[in-house]
Amino acid sequence: MEIHSAAAPHLDVRAHAERRRRLAASLPCPALFFAGTAPPRNYPANTYAFRATSHFLYFVGKAIEGAVLAVLPDGRSFVLRPRPADDDALWHGPGLDDAALAKRLGCEVRSLDGLASLLDPRGACTLPAIDARTRAAQSALLGRAIDGGALEGHDATLADAVIALRLHHDADALRELRLAADATARAHLAGMKATHPGLREWHVRAAMIAAMAHEDCGVSYEPIVTVHGEILHNHRSDHALAPHDLLLADVGAETPGGWAGDVTRTWPVSGRFTPSQRALYEVVLAAQARAIEKVRPGVRYRDVHLAASLAIAEGLHALGILRGASPESLVHEGAHALFFPHGVGHLLGLDVHDMEDLGDRAGYAPGRTRSTQFGLAYLRLDRDLAPGMAVTIEPGYYRVPAILADASLAPLVARFVDRDVLARFADVRGIRIEDDVLVTAESAEVLTRAIPKSIGEVESAVQAGQ
Amino acid sequence: MEIHSAAAPHLDVRAHAERRRRLAASLPCPALFFAGTAPPRNYPANTYAFRATSHFLYFVGKAIEGAVLAVLPDGRSFVLRPRPADDDALWHGPGLDDAALAKRLGCEVRSLDGLASLLDPRGACTLPAIDARTRAAQSALLGRAIDGGALEGHDATLADAVIALRLHHDADALRELRLAADATARAHLAGMKATHPGLREWHVRAAMIAAMAHEDCGVSYEPIVTVHGEILHNHRSDHALAPHDLLLADVGAETPGGWAGDVTRTWPVSGRFTPSQRALYEVVLAAQARAIEKVRPGVRYRDVHLAASLAIAEGLHALGILRGASPESLVHEGAHALFFPHGVGHLLGLDVHDMEDLGDRAGYAPGRTRSTQFGLAYLRLDRDLAPGMAVTIEPGYYRVPAILADASLAPLVARFVDRDVLARFADVRGIRIEDDVLVTAESAEVLTRAIPKSIGEVESAVQAGQ
Numbered sequence: 001m002e003i004h005s006a007a008a009p010h011l012d013v014r015a016h017a018e019r020r021r022r023l024a025a026s027l028p029c030p031a032l033f034f035a036g037t038a039p040p041r042n043y044p045a046n047t048y049a050f051r052a053t054s055h056f057l058y059f060v061g062k063a064i065e066g067a068v069l070a071v072l073p074d075g076r077s078f079v080l081r082p083r084p085a086d087d088d089a090l091w092h093g094p095g096l097d098d099a100a101l102a103k104r105l106g107c108e109v110r111s112l113d114g115l116a117s118l119l120d121p122r123g124a125c126t127l128p129a130i131d132a133r134t135r136a137a138q139s140a141l142l143g144r145a146i147d148g149g150a151l152e153g154h155d156a157t158l159a160d161a162v163i164a165l166r167l168h169h170d171a172d173a174l175r176e177l178r179l180a181a182d183a184t185a186r187a188h189l190a191g192m193k194a195t196h197p198g199l200r201e202w203h204v205r206a207a208m209i210a211a212m213a214h215e216d217c218g219v220s221y222e223p224i225v226t227v228h229g230e231i232l233h234n235h236r237s238d239h240a241l242a243p244h245d246l247l248l249a250d251v252g253a254e255t256p257g258g259w260a261g262d263v264t265r266t267w268p269v270s271g272r273f274t275p276s277q278r279a280l281y282e283v284v285l286a287a288q289a290r291a292i293e294k295v296r297p298g299v300r301y302r303d304v305h306l307a308a309s310l311a312i313a314e315g316l317h318a319l320g321i322l323r324g325a326s327p328e329s330l331v332h333e334g335a336h337a338l339f340f341p342h343g344v345g346h347l348l349g350l351d352v353h354d355m356e357d358l359g360d361r362a363g364y365a366p367g368r369t370r371s372t373q374f375g376l377a378y379l380r381l382d383r384d385l386a387p388g389m390a391v392t393i394e395p396g397y398y399r400v401p402a403i404l405a406d407a408s409l410a411p412l413v414a415r416f417v418d419r420d421v422l423a424r425f426a427d428v429r430g431i432r433i434e435d436d437v438l439v440t441a442e443s444a445e446v447l448t449r450a451i452p453k454s455i456g457e458v459e460s461a462v463q464a465g466q
Numbered sequence: 467m468e469i470h471s472a473a474a475p476h477l478d479v480r481a482h483a484e485r486r487r488r489l490a491a492s493l494p495c496p497a498l499f500f501a502g503t504a505p506p507r508n509y510p511a512n513t514y515a516f517r518a519t520s521h522f523l524y525f526v527g528k529a530i531e532g533a534v535l536a537v538l539p540d541g542r543s544f545v546l547r548p549r550p551a552d553d554d555a556l557w558h559g560p561g562l563d564d565a566a567l568a569k570r571l572g573c574e575v576r577s578l579d580g581l582a583s584l585l586d587p588r589g590a591c592t593l594p595a596i597d598a599r600t601r602a603a604q605s606a607l608l609g610r611a612i613d614g615g616a617l618e619g620h621d622a623t624l625a626d627a628v629i630a631l632r633l634h635h636d637a638d639a640l641r642e643l644r645l646a647a648d649a650t651a652r653a654h655l656a657g658m659k660a661t662h663p664g665l666r667e668w669h670v671r672a673a674m675i676a677a678m679a680h681e682d683c684g685v686s687y688e689p690i691v692t693v694h695g696e697i698l699h700n701h702r703s704d705h706a707l708a709p710h711d712l713l714l715a716d717v718g719a720e721t722p723g724g725w726a727g728d729v730t731r732t733w734p735v736s737g738r739f740t741p742s743q744r745a746l747y748e749v750v751l752a753a754q755a756r757a758i759e760k761v762r763p764g765v766r767y768r769d770v771h772l773a774a775s776l777a778i779a780e781g782l783h784a785l786g787i788l789r790g791a792s793p794e795s796l797v798h799e800g801a802h803a804l805f806f807p808h809g810v811g812h813l814l815g816l817d818v819h820d821m822e823d824l825g826d827r828a829g830y831a832p833g834r835t836r837s838t839q840f841g842l843a844y845l846r847l848d849r850d851l852a853p854g855m856a857v858t859i860e861p862g863y864y865r866v867p868a869i870l871a872d873a874s875l876a877p878l879v880a881r882f883v884d885r886d887v888l889a890r891f892a893d894v895r896g897i898r899i900e901d902d903v904l905v906t907a908e909s910a911e912v913l914t915r916a917i918p919k920s921i922g923e924v925e926s927a928v929q930a931g932q
Contacts, residue, residue: 009704039505040596041517043822046687048514049701051507089868090807093697130506132598206679213672216704221512231559235515238475238682238722256704341556356509402555 009216009256011061013106015172019165020059020069020077020107026161028154030119032126032142033059033069036134049218053134054350054357055127057258058166060105068141069107070118079105080112115141125154127162130357151361163362166349168388173349174438176259177390181436181447183217183253184261188451191225191249192458193465197269201225201237201247208251217253220260220352224250229266229430230398232342243270246277248430252352260352262392263448264434271463273455276425280397281455283315287395288433291344295385295393295437295444302382305344306331308395309375312340316397320421335416337375338403345392346380348436353380354390374409385439390447394434399425475528475682475722479572481638482527485631486535486543486573489525492627494620496590498608499525499535502600515684519600520816520823521593523724524632526571534607535573536584545571546578581607591620593628596823617827629828632815634854639815640904642725643856647902647913649683649719650727654917657691657715658924659931663735667691667703667713674717683719686726686818690716695732695896696864698808709736712743714896718818726818728858729914730900737929739921742891746863747921749781753861754899757810761851761859761903761910768848771810772797774861775841778806782863786887801882803841804869811858812846814902819846820856840875851905856913860900865891 023031035056038047052063059077060069066082079102084095102109115121122143129135130148138146151159169177187208194207205225212219226234227241229248241247247269252262266281268274273281291308313327313336321339324330347354347363355362360370363381371377381391399422404413436447452461489497501522504513518529525543526535532548545568550561568575581587588609595601596614604612617625635643653674660673671691678685692700693707695714707713713735718728732747734740739747757774779793779802787805790796813820813829821828826836829847837843847857865888870879902913918927 039514041514041687042520042817043596043819045822046818048505048507049688054508090866091697091699093694093700094868130509132602136598200682202682203680206676209679210672210676213675214669216666216668221507222515228559231557233557234559351508352512353509356511400556402560 010175011104011257012172012175013061015170016059016061017106019170020071021075022165023059023161024071024073024075024077026164027071027073028125028157029073030124031071031158032121032124032138033071034126034129034134034138035060035064035067035069036129036131037066039131039133052258053129054258054355055162057350058162060107061257062105063258066112068112068115070115070124072119077107078118079107079109080115081109082112125158127155127159127358151358159358159361163355163358166355167347167362168386169349169390169438170388173259176255176257177261177348177436177438177447179255180217180220180253180259180261182450183212183215183255184251184263184436185448185450186215187211187251187253188249188263188265189461191251192265192267192452192461195241195247195267195269195462196466197241197243199241201227201239201241204241204247204249205237208249212253215253216256220252220254220262224248227269227429229396229432230400231430232398241269244274244427245269246428246431248432250432250434258350260348260350261448262348262352262434262436263451264394264432265451265453265458266431266433267458267462271459271466273459274427277428278455279319280425280428281431283312283319284395284397284431284433285453286315287311288393288435291393291395292435292437292444292446295391295439296442297386297439299385300382301385301391302379304385304393305376305379308344308393309336309340312336312395312397319425320418321425322416323418324416330416333412333416334374335412337373338409338413338417339397339399340395341375341378341398341400341403342396343376343379343381345394345434348390348392356380387439387441389439391437391439392434393437394432396430396432397428398430399428476641477527477570477723478638478641479527479570481636482525483572485636486525486537487541488631489627490537490539490541490543492630493537493539494591494623495539496585497537497624498587498590498592498604499537500592500595500600500604501526501530501533501535502595502597503532505597505599518724519595520724520821521628523816524628526573527723528571529724532578534578534581536581536590538585543573544584545573545575546581547575548578591624593621593625593824617824625824625827629821629824632821633813633828633849634852635815635856635904636854639725642721642723643727643814643902643904643913645721646683646686646719646725646727648916649678649681649721650717650729651914651916652681653677653717653719654715654729654731655927657717658731658733658918658927661707661713661733661735661928662932663707663709665707667693667705667707670707670713670715671703674715678719681719682722686718686720686728690714693735693895695862695898696866697896698864707735710740710893711735712894712897714898716898716900724816726814726816727914728814728818728900728902729917730860730898731917731919731924732897732899733924733928737925737932739925740893743894744921745785746781746891746894747897749778749785750861750863750897750899751919752781753777754859754901757859757861758901758903758910758912761857761905762908763851763853763905765851766848767851767857768845770851770859771842771845774810774859775802775806778802778861778863785891786884787891788882789884790882796882799878799882800840801878803839804875804879804883805863805865806861807841807844807864807866807869808862809842809845809847811860811900814856814858822846853905853907855905857903857905858900859903860898862896862898863894864896865894
């Protein structure tokens with residue numbers, strides 16, 4: 001039928017079958033993965049763009065609204081779909097029938113009505129969806145409360161089995177991550193080129209989103225494109241670009257298959273860093289290089305974070321912004337976190353914070369929990385690195401008014417920050433440099449290395465558009 | 467504080483205060499409007515872009531996540547906000563304090579904790595949110611089940627009072643609708659210009675979205691940009707553009723204030739309509755003109771739909787695709803709906819189908835209900851038009867395989883469709899022409915008239931990019 005002549009996104013049937021097979025081998029009971037449905041935006045028929053749950057995408061490879069994947073301990077798998085409404089073909093086109101979809105997925109396809117003939121859903125395990133409506137559907141089908149609380153019993157076993165698979169990216173996952181990295185690279189190049197004094201942040205944001213859309217990619221998170229980089233999660237984009245501003249762009253692509261890129265670059269609106277901007281940019285760049293050098297199998301990720309923290313402390317100590325006996329002592333006291341208050345990165349995969357729907361279960365190795373220290377408390381990952389893991393490395397420097405004025409941090413600020421020196425760097429509000437890094441057999445590979453990063457590269461890229 | 471130096475979107479404080487005042491005058495009890503929260507996309511911290519509920523936006527003018535607007539029968543109003551988390555200023559910036567926000571909104575601002583000191587929420591009325599999580603918050607605050615079922619008691623009274631206001635756009639609403647229309651016009655011009663054989667649908671879609679983003683506008687619904695216009699709600703955009711294809715683009719902007727544009731144009735990928743495409747395009751264009759001529763105060767919207775239907779029947783009868791005693795008899799039998807199966811339009815405002823969160827309560831005048839006839843059953847609006855209403859006018863022609871093969875429609879098809887003639891128009895799968903129309907004191911104004919529409923205008927606009 002002509003409707004299917006379109007270029008369907010790549011789907012490696014064998015890779016997904018292998019993932020299901022490996023999962024089945026460690027299952028205590030049948031597992032049900034819910035794809036979810038598109039949440040309504042302002043009325044039921046006007047929804048956000050549908051994005052299937054990542055666990056469903058990982059094992060099926062295609063977003064199918066309302067579908068459930070059943071993986072049985074005996075190795076069989078089924079994709080179960082809700083019956084279409086009578087007028088579905090009118091509004092949404094013919095779609096693939098069960099046989100055609102089964103061929104495309106490499107997995108038997110049935111109607112969701114027929115689930116009970118395959119297994120007793122009351123004996124199945126599942127992972128709670130984030131979306132309340134999908135959780136209600138899970139509760140109804142499994143006949144028990146699925147409430148997003150702590151995982152127990154077979155659900156917990158399932159979560160650990162899924163994490164064990166998704167932590168280490170297979171060849172097909174890597175293909176997707178490289179695709180996401182490439183589209184993300186195009187976005188950042190387009191953003192640098194689109195930057196001109198007098199425009200508003202949204203102009204650059206639009207150019208970056210369009211560059212990814214031109215590769216058939218969406219965004220893996222709401223882009224941050226701002227001259228107020230000191231606001232870590234700033235989703236407003238309406239400031240004007242002044243010539244002496246630095247523009248921070250934290251933008252990542254999502255492939256048609258759902259995989260994420262996540263990159264931050266910071267560039268001067270004028271195409272030229274000022275001396276103060278240049279000095280702090282070099283501090284962050286050196287910290288990132290130090291952290292990336294550290295990435296290799298067997299290294300604890302918290303030590304990567306601490307390596308970046310030490311480099312930031314060294315840089316700020318050398319510039320005189322932080323004062324103290326030594327950079328090591330500054331890190332020991334947590335003074336670096338006054339300017340680098342977040343973690344150096346996180347897992348990357350189908351989710352930009354991979355598997356964060358499971359809380360810290362994926363990011364923290366068993367027995368490890370989050371620190372309560374300011375700064376370290378925001379570290380989203382503390383595992384020993386292993387081949388096939390993908391992580392971000394994203395140190396930063398921020399002059400955050402809320403931190404420098406915080407009563408509980410006042411002693412730290414008074415003791416370690418030289419406000420007179422800091423004032424000389426007033427044209428730097430926020431710098432972050434972030435890349436996506438794959439842990440390889442012996443060291444690491446930067447997936448997003450094509451994106452301008454050194455001062456010379458960044459200035460050239462911005463100037464090329466001016 | 468520097469963070470607030472950005473160009474904040476226009477907010478007419480007096481217009482919003484007047485809306486609240488008018489609402490208060492017809493309230494049976496205090497009314498609570500919930501702004502809602504951003505739904506999570508794949509894990510809690512990664513949400514879709516927040517879009518406040520339209521009722522909240524209508525009376526407040528600014529999206530404030532988690533906030534509640536209280537309007538009291540005595541005329542007082544309060545915006546109540548959840549208390550920020552301790553580290554909110556770190557991640558999201560300082561934000562406006564209550565006094566500064568109150569000044570910006572022209573309405574007292576308090577913490578949501580303080581609601582009980584203003585009114586007893588168990589005696590308040592509300593409108594059920596579409597989002598399940600927000601409905602749960604409503605239920606908890608009001609102490610009763612808010613389940614999205616039929617509206618009763620004071621909630622129903624509130625709905626009718628809100629509908630009475632929102633049906634007739636005031637000057638500030640019109641300013642927003644014109645802004646949306648202008649950004650939508652830029653999108654369609656950009657789309658026509660970006661069209662080249664060999665590209666994929668998503669290239670054009672990206673260009674259209676970027677053009678709106680350049681005006682700081684998002685999308686009021688997921689854009690449809692497709693060479694398969696016969697699929698009415700086609701959100702895939704991965705087909706290649708062949709030279710003889712028609713490309714149908716149903717794309718509308720959403721202003722920063724949340725107001726919607728909604729326009730469809732259909733243009734030839736090559737920049738030249740074929741004779742068969744031209745013939746059917748003229749049929750749809752004539753039907754749209756006939757329907758727009760009909761729009762004026764006092765006219766029943768169903769009669770606008772029937773005028774378009776008759777024009778479609780006349781055109782297809784003249785071409786020989788439909789055969790029968792007369793175009794009037796074809797409409798009487800519903801034969802036109804085989805090729806024009808949807809309604810001619812709907813209300814337009816803050817929602818692209820305005821107030822459809824209330825079901826047919828806004829679209830259908832009291833005492834009127836949806837027809838069960840094929841075609842008419844999809845008509846979303848059946849009110850008598852009045853000054854200040856905005857509607858879309860969007861007739862179309864579609865060759866839908868699911869309709870022409872439908873068993874229940876087979877007698878109609880056999881009796882009225884000349885398949886031999888239809889085959890001569892095989893290069894037309896779907897054409898829709900849609901504009902946004904304001905009912906004025908004596909007739910109507912097309913808000914989106916700047917967008918190329920005649921065959922000559924459309925061909926020129928596409929050719930300009932080639």
